[in-house]
Amino acid sequence: MTRKFYITTPIYYVNAHPHIGHAYTTIACDTVARRQRMLGADTFFLTGTDEHGQKIERAAQAAGKTPQQFTDEVAAEFRTLWKRMGISNDDFIRTTEERHKKRVQELFRRIRANGFIYKGRYTGQYCFSDELYVDGARPGDPCPICSRPTETVEEENYFFKLSAFQDKLLELYANADFVRPETRRNEVISFVRSGLRDLSISRSTFSWGIPVPDDPRHVIYVWLDALANYITAIGFGSSHAGAQEAFKKYWPADVHMIGKEIVRFHCVYWPAFLLAANLPLPRAIVAHGWLLFEESKMSKSRGNIVRAETILDVLGADALRYFLLREVVFGQDGSFSFDALVQRYNSDLANGLGNLASRTLTMINRYFNGEVPYPSHAAARTPADGVIREKAEMVIAECSQFFTDHQFSAALESIWIRLIAAVDKYIVDNEPWSLGEKQDENSRSRLATVLYTSAEALRIATALAHPVIPDATARIWAQMGLGDIKSVDLNKLAWGQLRLGTKLNEIQPVFPRADKSAIERMQQMEDERRSSTIEEAKLPAVQPAVAQAPAAPPAAATPASGPATDNAKITIDDFAKIDLRVGVIKVAERVPKADKLLRLEVDIGTEVRQLVAGIAEAYAPETLIGRKVVIVANLAPRKLRGLESNGMIVAASPEGGKPVLAGFLEDVPIGARLK
Numbered sequence: 293m294t295r296k297f298y299i300t301t302p303i304y305y306v307n308a309h310p311h312i313g314h315a316y317t318t319i320a321c322d323t324v325a326r327r328q329r330m331l332g333a334d335t336f337f338l339t340g341t342d343e344h345g346q347k348i349e350r351a352a353q354a355a356g357k358t359p360q361q362f363t364d365e366v367a368a369e370f371r372t373l374w375k376r377m378g379i380s381n382d383d384f385i386r387t388t389e390e391r392h393k394k395r396v397q398e399l400f401r402r403i404r405a406n407g408f409i410y411k412g413r414y415t416g417q418y419c420f421s422d423e424l425y426v427d428g429a430r431p432g433d434p435c436p437i438c439s440r441p442t443e444t445v446e447e448e449n450y451f452f453k454l455s456a457f458q459d460k461l462l463e464l465y466a467n468a469d470f471v472r473p474e475t476r477r478n479e480v481i482s483f484v485r486s487g488l489r490d491l492s493i494s495r496s497t498f499s500w501g502i503p504v505p506d507d508p509r510h511v512i513y514v515w516l517d518a519l520a521n522y523i524t525a526i527g528f529g530s531s532h533a534g535a536q537e538a539f540k541k542y543w544p545a546d547v548h549m550i551g552k553e554i555v556r557f558h559c560v561y562w563p564a565f566l567l568a569a570n571l572p573l574p575r576a577i578v579a580h581g582w583l584l585f586e587e588s589k590m591s592k593s594r595g596n597i598v599r600a601e602t603i604l605d606v607l608g609a610d611a612l613r614y615f616l617l618r619e620v621v622f623g624q625d626g627s628f629s630f631d632a633l634v635q636r637y638n639s640d641l642a643n644g645l646g647n648l649a650s651r652t653l654t655m656i657n658r659y660f661n662g663e664v665p666y667p668s669h670a671a672a673r674t675p676a677d678g679v680i681r682e683k684a685e686m687v688i689a690e691c692s693q694f695f696t697d698h699q700f701s702a703a704l705e706s707i708w709i710r711l712i713a714a715v716d717k718y719i720v721d722n723e724p725w726s727l728g729e730k731q732d733e734n735s736r737s738r739l740a741t742v743l744y745t746s747a748e749a750l751r752i753a754t755a756l757a758h759p760v761i762p763d764a765t766a767r768i769w770a771q772m773g774l775g776d777i778k779s780v781d782l783n784k785l786a787w788g789q790l791r792l793g794t795k796l797n798e799i800q801p802v803f804p805r806a807d808k809s810a811i812e813r814m815q816q817m818e819d820e821r822r823s824s825t826i827e828e829a830k831l832p833a834v835q836p837a838v839a840q841a842p843a844a845p846p847a848a849a850t851p852a853s854g855p856a857t858d859n860a861k862i863t864i865d866d867f868a869k870i871d872l873r874v875g876v877i878k879v880a881e882r883v884p885k886a887d888k889l890l891r892l893e894v895d896i897g898t899e900v901r902q903l904v905a906g907i908a909e910a911y912a913p914e915t916l917i918g919r920k921v922v923i924v925a926n927l928a929p930r931k932l933r934g935l936e937s938n939g940m941i942v943a944a945s946p947e948g949g950k951p952v953l954a955g956f957l958e959d960v961p962i963g964a965r966l967k
């Protein structure tokens with residue numbers, strides 16, 4: 293019987309546009325799914341979008357759209373991007389789909405029928421950005437995940453008896469494979485050991501969610517709604533026979549892959565919900581680290597995201613896929629930079645695999661009329677040929693283990709360093725181009741052996757790398773005359789399967805070299821996007837109406853564009869956290885190659901701060917010297933165009949117009965606080 297394999301990504305919040313942080317998880321899952329298919333497993337790969345909850349409702353409001361309109365648009369962006377990136381998902385679930393909503397209600401009913409849901413009153417702190425109830429926190433305390441101030445929530449809710457599952461969960465973690473890696477497992481164990489409180493699983497102060505069955509004044513807690521996607525998408529709770537079959541076949545999931553910040557939801561809440569509904573548990577939850585940009589987690593709220601589209605436009609999907617899996621040690625945090633991306637692209641893809649393919653296949657064309665030559669008689673062999681074969685065999689075995697353990701960077705290192713680099717050296721040492729000049733039989737035989745050995749190693753490297761760089765490897769495979777790479781059976785991959793006389797197809801370079809301008813082009817594309825669109829905050833309601841450095845002004849993201857709901861109001865304590873100060877501009881100059889940015893030095897009484905602001909289209913630098921302005925002095929620093937910006941200048945943001953700096957009619961001392 294065919295083995296099944298079911299893998300999922302988290303479903304992504306649609307309050308943010310997709311960026312390479314989201315792409316990272318999706319690429320990792322896609323690689324696993326593709327490899328499983330090549331191993332013959334009946335594979336189901338699921339991704340999708342998380343579209344309910346107050347955060348999404350607020351983001352839609354801030355964008356001046358209905359939640360449905362807003363979520364339709366952003367979900368489509370994710371879908372389109374995954375297509376462009378060669379993602380091979382079998383389904384894409386949206387939590388606003390009917391099939392999902394009905395089946396979540398069914399899950400709720402089951403848990404309730406089993407006695408694990410009761411009604412109570414919740415008073416406590418909630419983080420709207422992470423949709424997290426923060427036990428034991430006081431008003432204004434920060435969220436343990438994102439550090440934003442939590443908000444006080446007080447309402448009648450349905451509660452889930454999470455406390456009843458403490459022992460069962462601890463038993464579950466005894467299986468070391470359930471939560472990976474070990475650091476995350478330890479984190480979860482200590483969280484559960486410290487005691488579990490019952491969890492509020494409904495909200496009644498907004499309506500953008502799935503109604504609680506038989507009590508539509510409440511909507512189901514967005515994490516219960518979202519986690520359930522893993523079963524609703526494959527047919528749980530459906531009355532259709534086909535869907536029921538699919539659920540029986542694919543559940544439990546073999547891997548839920550997630551980022552490290554959502555471990556608690558997946559390793560504590562999710563198994564508890566499943567246990568309460570008498571459903572089998574997933575086999576493994578695998579958490580990876582964060583992609584950092586300019587030293588902090590890439591995220592919309594930090595405004596330091598890099599869009600995948602920029603990289604796809606300049607270098608293509610395989611470059612992004614390869615870079616992320618090669619450069620970042622899976623499980624740990626890793627940095628993204630355009631310099632490192634282009635360097636890797638050139639060294640490993642253009643000069644590495646790309647060059648090996650083109651030189652080997654070109655020589656087979658030139659010297660053997662485009663047909664894979666006969667590896668010649670013993671006399672024309674040297675130990676070096678055998679070494680390549682041994683290396684290839686070792687890499688096949690080693691890669692299998694590394695991929696199974698989700699050690700993508702180690703797997704790629706093995707293919708590239710142990711095999712591709714070794715074959716390159718083998719070609720240089722054996723000089724097939726010199727052998728090709730000679731017509732004697734020994735030289736011809738030796739040439740045949742060298743080219744066969746190189747081509748066979750190329751074939752093996754190509755098959756092994758296919759799950760990571762599907763497009764280029766499919767093209768190399770076709771150029772080698774081997775047909776469709778998807779039909780390769782990885783279980784059987786072995787040395788010597790390249791058939792003699794295989795006729796090559798037309799050869800074309802798969803990875804053209806990138807020059808230095810590629811870095812600049814990508815950087816410019818991203819800078820332009822950042823300075824022309826204000827990054828809507830994750831929580832628009834607590835964003836001050838300011839022109840963010842360096843963002844130019846569209847009003848779209850400010851609270852002014854939508855009426856604030858009661859819950860969106862902040863307390864005086866929240867406001868007091870923003871350190872607004874009067875400063876005077878001492879230095880103002882344009883930032884080279886950035887039309888919208890100015891570099892400012894602002895004296896705020898206690899120090900002179902460097903700021904980068906997106907106001908160049910509204911103000912000539914020389915008109916700003918000596919002008920008194922208001923700045924947000926306690927904003928975390930960020931780097932723009934390599935310049936550190938320490939704060940944010942406050943400006944009005946008229947819709948469709950240029951930013952207007954805030955100022956004073958009366959004179960005011962430098963350093964004065966606004967409160």
Ligand code: MSP
Nearest residue numbers: 302303304305313317342518519550551582583590
């Ligand atoms: N909607 C929830 C998940 C619900 S799953 C039932 C959510 N969404 S999210 O849009 O915030 O995306 C979370 C996932 O995106 C992370 O867990 C991670 O997989 C990926 N990433 C988002 N930013 C990332 C980085 N900067 N680095 C690495 N992965 C990142 O949480």
